[in-house]
Amino acid sequence: MASVVGIIFSNIHDHNVSELTRRRTMASVPFGCRYRLIDFTLSNVVNSGITHVGVVTHYNYQSLMDHIGTGKDWDLARRSGGIKILPPYITAFANAQNSLYNTRLEAVKSMLEFVSCCTEEYVLLSDCDVVCNIDFNELINAHISSGADITMAVKRMYITPDVKNYEVVESDADGRITDVSECNGIVSGYCDVNLNIMVMRRKYLENVILDASAHGYSSFTKDVIGRNLETSDFRVYRYDSYFASINSLTDYYMCNMDLLSSSARDSLFNVKNRPIYTKIRNSSPTVYEEGSNVRNSLIADGCIIHGTVENSILFRGVKVGKNTVIKNSIIMQDTLIGENASLNCVITDKDVVIRDGRVLSGHETRPFFIDKLTVV
Amino acid sequence: MIKKKECVAMLLAGGQGSRLYLLTQRVAKPAVSFGSKYRIIDFTLSNCINSGIDTVGVLTQYQPLALNEYIGNGQPWDMDRTFGGVTVLPPYQGQKRADWYKGTANAIYQNLHFLDKYDPDYVVVLSGDHIYKMDYSAMVDYHKRMGAACTIAVIDVPLSEASRFGIMNTTDDFRVYEFEEKPKNPKSTKASMGVYVFSKEKLYEYLIADEADETSDKDFGKNVIPAMLAGGEKLYAYPFKGYWKDVGTIDSLWEANMDLLGDRPSLNLNNPSWRIFSRHASNPPHFLGYGATVENSLITGGCEIYGTVINSVLSGGVKVAKGAVVKDSIIMRDCVISENAQVEYSIMDSDTTVGVNAKVGESKESGNGIALIGSGLDIKAGTVIPGGVRADSAYLDELLNGKEGK
Numbered sequence: 001m002a003s004v005v006g007i008i009f010s011n012i013h014d015h016n017v018s019e020l021t022r023r024r025t026m027a028s029v030p031f032g033c034r035y036r037l038i039d040f041t042l043s044n045v046v047n048s049g050i051t052h053v054g055v056v057t058h059y060n061y062q063s064l065m066d067h068i069g070t071g072k073d074w075d076l077a078r079r080s081g082g083i084k085i086l087p088p089y090i091t092a093f094a095n096a097q098n099s100l101y102n103t104r105l106e107a108v109k110s111m112l113e114f115v116s117c118c119t120e121e122y123v124l125l126s127d128c129d130v131v132c133n134i135d136f137n138e139l140i141n142a143h144i145s146s147g148a149d150i151t152m153a154v155k156r157m158y159i160t161p162d163v164k165n166y167e168v169v170e171s172d173a174d175g176r177i178t179d180v181s182e183c184n185g186i187v188s189g190y191c192d193v194n195l196n197i198m199v200m201r202r203k204y205l206e207n208v209i210l211d212a213s214a215h216g217y218s219s220f221t222k223d224v225i226g227r228n229l230e231t232s233d234f235r236v237y238r239y240d241s242y243f244a245s246i247n248s249l250t251d252y253y254m255c256n257m258d259l260l261s262s263s264a265r266d267s268l269f270n271v272k273n274r275p276i277y278t279k280i281r282n283s284s285p286t287v288y289e290e291g292s293n294v295r296n297s298l299i300a301d302g303c304i305i306h307g308t309v310e311n312s313i314l315f316r317g318v319k320v321g322k323n324t325v326i327k328n329s330i331i332m333q334d335t336l337i338g339e340n341a342s343l344n345c346v347i348t349d350k351d352v353v354i355r356d357g358r359v360l361s362g363h364e365t366r367p368f369f370i371d372k373l374t375v376v
Numbered sequence: 377m378i379k380k381k382e383c384v385a386m387l388l389a390g391g392q393g394s395r396l397y398l399l400t401q402r403v404a405k406p407a408v409s410f411g412s413k414y415r416i417i418d419f420t421l422s423n424c425i426n427s428g429i430d431t432v433g434v435l436t437q438y439q440p441l442a443l444n445e446y447i448g449n450g451q452p453w454d455m456d457r458t459f460g461g462v463t464v465l466p467p468y469q470g471q472k473r474a475d476w477y478k479g480t481a482n483a484i485y486q487n488l489h490f491l492d493k494y495d496p497d498y499v500v501v502l503s504g505d506h507i508y509k510m511d512y513s514a515m516v517d518y519h520k521r522m523g524a525a526c527t528i529a530v531i532d533v534p535l536s537e538a539s540r541f542g543i544m545n546t547t548d549d550f551r552v553y554e555f556e557e558k559p560k561n562p563k564s565t566k567a568s569m570g571v572y573v574f575s576k577e578k579l580y581e582y583l584i585a586d587e588a589d590e591t592s593d594k595d596f597g598k599n600v601i602p603a604m605l606a607g608g609e610k611l612y613a614y615p616f617k618g619y620w621k622d623v624g625t626i627d628s629l630w631e632a633n634m635d636l637l638g639d640r641p642s643l644n645l646n647n648p649s650w651r652i653f654s655r656h657a658s659n660p661p662h663f664l665g666y667g668a669t670v671e672n673s674l675i676t677g678g679c680e681i682y683g684t685v686i687n688s689v690l691s692g693g694v695k696v697a698k699g700a701v702v703k704d705s706i707i708m709r710d711c712v713i714s715e716n717a718q719v720e721y722s723i724m725d726s727d728t729t730v731g732v733n734a735k736v737g738e739s740k741e742s743g744n745g746i747a748l749i750g751s752g753l754d755i756k757a758g759t760v761i762p763g764g765v766r767a768d769s770a771y772l773d774e775l776l777n778g779k780e781g782k
Contacts, residue, residue, distance in 0.1 A: 033661035034677075072451065260663075269660035276660065280452070282653050284645035285412035285676040285689075286662070287637075295668060300661045301413070301676055304646065 002140055005081075005120040005202065006045045007111070009104060010038065010128045011058035012196070016165060016247045019369045020349070024063040027055070027128035029246075030332050030350070032259050032268075033300040033315055036067050037246070038128040039278045040268075042074050042083075047274040048136035050124065052081030054114050056107050058088055067279050074277045086111050105212050105220045112209050115202060123205050127196040131244035131255060133271045134197070139237045143199045148235040150200045150225070152177070154192040155243050161185050165247040167194035167221055169236055177234040180221045192236060194221070195243065242267035253347060253367045256313050256330050259298050283316045291322065307339075321356070328364065346370065379459050381431045383516055384496040385424050386487070388480050389417060389504035390437030395625045397766050398750040399725055403442040405624070406504030409708045409726070411636050411645060412674040412689050415446060416623060417504040418654045421453045421462070426650055427512040429500065431460035433490050435483045437467055437476060452655040465490060479594030485583045491576070499579050501572040501596065507632050507643065508569070508620035509650050515614045516573055525578040525609035526601070528552065529571035529616050541567035542597050544613045552611040555601050566613055569620055572596065578609060619643040626746055630723060633689045633706050637672050657709075659692045667698055683713065691726070700730075704740050714757070721763060722747040731757035738763030 010027035020029045027038035038055070045053055053076060057064060064085070071083035088110065108115070108125075115123065122143070124136060134153070143151035154169050163183050168191045170179040180194065200208075208224050217223035225234055242264050244255035258264045269276060283302025288294065293308040302317040307324035314320075315332045321339035329346040337343070338356035345362035348354070349372040358376050362368030370376060393405025400408065406417035417434075424432050432455065436443055443464075449455075450462030465487050467476050477483035484501065491499060498519065500512055510529070519527040530544050538559070544566045545554040556562070582600050586592050592599045604611055619642050621632045635642040645652055659677030664670060669684040678693035683700035691709045696702055699716040709726040713719055717730045722737035723746055730736055734755050737747035744763030749755075753769060756776070761767050 262663075265660065265663065275658035277658050280656050282452075282651045284652070285674040287641075287646070288670040288673045288675065288685075289639055290672045292671060294664045294670060296664070296666050298661045298663050299675075302646065 002122050002144060003120040004048075004050045004122045004124050004136075004140060004199070005115075005118045006050045006053040006124045006126065007108070007115075008038065008041050008045070008053060008055045008126050008128050009107060010055050010061065010064055012104060012107075012127050013129055013165070013247070014058075014060075016129075017249050017252050019249055019371070020252065021060070023060065023372060025057065025059075025061050025128070028061075028063040028067050029129070029252075030315060031131065031252075032256060033298050033313055034281075035276060035278045037131065038064070038067070039074075039276055040131050040133070041126050041128055042076070043274070043276045044132070044134050044136060045124070045126070046074050046076065046277070048140075050136065051076065051078055052118065052120060053083045054086045054111065055083065055128075056086050056111060058107070061085070061087070069279065073279050084114070086114055103218045103220070105209075105218055105224065108205070108220075109209050109213055112206070115209070116206055118202060120202060122199055123202045124199045125197070125205075129246050130195055130197060131246070131268070132195075132239070132242060133268050133274055133276065134239055134241070135274070136197075136199075139197070139239075140199055142237045143235070146175070146235050147233070148176075149204055149232045150198055151235045151237050153195040153197040153239050154236045155195055155239050156190055157193045157243075158189065159183060159191045159193070160188050163247075166191075166245075167196075168192065169194050171236045175235045175237075177225065177229060177236060179229070180225050192238070195239060195245075249347070249367065249369060250365060253330065253345075253364070257311070257328075259313065260296055260311060265298075281316055292320075307337075315350075330367075349374075352376070379494075381460055381494040381496050383429050383431075383498045383500060383513075384460075384491060384494050385429045385432045385500040385502055385512070386484050386491075387417075387420055387424075387432055387434045387502045387504050388483060389434050389443060390440075390477055390483060391503070391505060392438040393505065393624060396629065397626065398748055398768055399626075399629075399723070400439070401750070401768075402439060404436065404438045404440060407439075407443040407446055408623075408629070409691055410507065410623065410629070411633060412691055413656075413676045414652060414654045416507065417443070417446070418453075418652055419507050419509070420502050420504050421447075421450075421455070422650075422652045423508070423510050423512060424500075424502075425453050425455060425653070427510075427514075429512060430455060430457055431494055431496075432462045433465045433487060434462060434504070435465050435477065435487065437483070440464075440466055446655055448655070453653045460494070463490065479592075479599075480596045481583055481586050481592075481600045482594035484579075485587050485594070488580065488583065496576055499574045499576055501574065503570040505624060506570060506620060506622055508616075509618065509643070509647075509652075510571070510616060510620075512571070512573075515571070515616075518614050519573040519575075519612070522550075522612045523610060524573075524612040525575055526604055527573040527612045527614050528601070529569040530566035530613040531569050531616050531620050532565050533567045535562065535565050538562035538565050538567065544568055546613045550613045550615065552605065552613050555597070555605060557597055566615070568597065569616060570622075571616075573614075578604070582607070626723060626748055630706060630746055634687070634704075636674055636689065637687065657692055665698075668696075678710075705737070708751070721745075722749055724749040725751035727751050728753040728755065730755045731759065733757055734759045734761075736761045 010025045014021040070077040076083040166183045286303040289306045292305045297312045299314045300316040305320045306322040307320045313330045317334040324341040326343045333350045335352045337354040342359045348370045353375040389406040393400040455462040623629045662679035665682040668681045674689045681696045682698045683696040693710040695712045697715045700713045705722045712729040714732045717734045720737040721740045748766045750768040
């Protein structure tokens, strides 16, 4: 097997769901009852046999460090390799404008030292918000056998004009990339969408970084890929199983609700030899009390349920009081919901308290979000 | 250099647990599943770490593979330490002799060199087959305060049941003057919980003497404690108030699981300040489909429920299909209950599949007792297994052949 080091970007799309990232990185946004977004990428990395990972951070990364700890829950607490958090690199003499990076390429620049100290031959770059269960070995093998300079993972998706934040990748019959562009609000139909996972030789990445600093480039796709389409060999790797990418709070809501379908759960959680790991919290099993009525819902451990829950996602340690009805909602860790309350299309962040008898409702297209530690 | 530890725990986990029958065919009793996501030994190990005891020797003997693998480096209990942590102590072959552990006292005797390394002032001796939450550090403090040679934790049991336990007869200040194993006419209701604190010198002295005595059964309750009493040592009973259960039989295992249910369970697992730690399978969250009815039950990760689950405890990865009913039962890891099958008043070991329309066990009220179903079985569609039986693959074969014979 080729030796590969992984690099994960933890803040890259923070602005997409500002409600959830006010206090945390995109990587540590809670997802699917008991996970944080980064768990999927980290598990994919580990399940593909990559045991050396750098996590690039930018700001607000305390929750992320708290989540990752020593990395032992992903089997990444290693004597050699293992997981390393790469804090933002600021020199004492940097001025206010260029002290922190803003794009992926600038982020990589700031960790040139990490990259050049690795001994692995290949490097895999991935965003933290790619919710999928993918075998990176296939991507890496495809990259090696094609002899390409960079291979990007893409997925065929139906794009409508109102979709933003996706990059569309066009390629020829051999899979060689001919164009990369941002969704322009005109195109609709099936397109190959960039999953923001790519693999290249580590030396190649070093050269890219040095060349980019010399030219003052900042965008990976526009400057590195876009400018070199003719002279370099960039290829696509097609991934075609479940994939969720979160570009807005509504996306976040829908992607969570996706998990109520068994096909999404099967392709994400029930893949042989590729479980998704997360930080162990040692919650007790969930208690269903007499009179509880729970249907079509995904529930984590540590909950105590007296009332009715339908079409909802309950995170660890949620308590639902008697005669309370929760429908179509996402209830995050340690939320306390009293008696006789009614919730519909609500997202509660961690540690929210909903008192007895409260009635709250949003809509599927505009879920009602309640910030962390709020008491309603 | 190894640092001295004030307190080291020795956990006796070698018992066969023969009264759990099929459940302990392939694993030692401490490794038997309990309470949806735990093993029995999790309670003792978690008590240790929650009491600040981070050095534990686990003495194994019977079917140690699953148990050793489960304990591993002790990481789930925060016992993967540079100094101390958990050490599995199997019987071994010495230069002069090779011996199985002949009794609880002999097991500790054979591992005195393990204790030597940490030079503890106090040794806590525990068994790995009880369900309870207890702060051992409070008991060690009591032991110090009393200036005892040995302190034995006791729990008040009803007088009618006292003859099933080892009973401590004490004076009003809890000094033990007599120990009676399963007395016919109990004089007290203070039952030994199998939790001992020894001052190290006294432990060494009496273990070495006990080893030399060829007539001894090398057992703490039978030999060492009576010898200490006879030697005039200060033995104290430490009264424990709270939940404690020996899960040595099928009935008590069932009861202890059921004690976790209800609005105010007798044993509350949901206590953030006294968490019970366990080794996790990376199961996804559990899912309840349309048509699921779950009442008064414990459910954990990986379960998929489309049928009815009432008064039951389900371990990880259990599937209950549409129309299936699980009632008053304990279902262990990765069992599958197919469409319209019924499971009532049963304990089902892991990886067993119950076929469509099959009926396992009888209602609790029938009085026929708990049906015990072995692991990895394939119970064919329509099979009827009555209450009170112990069903393994031989039993199923017989049942099937019997049918063909008709």
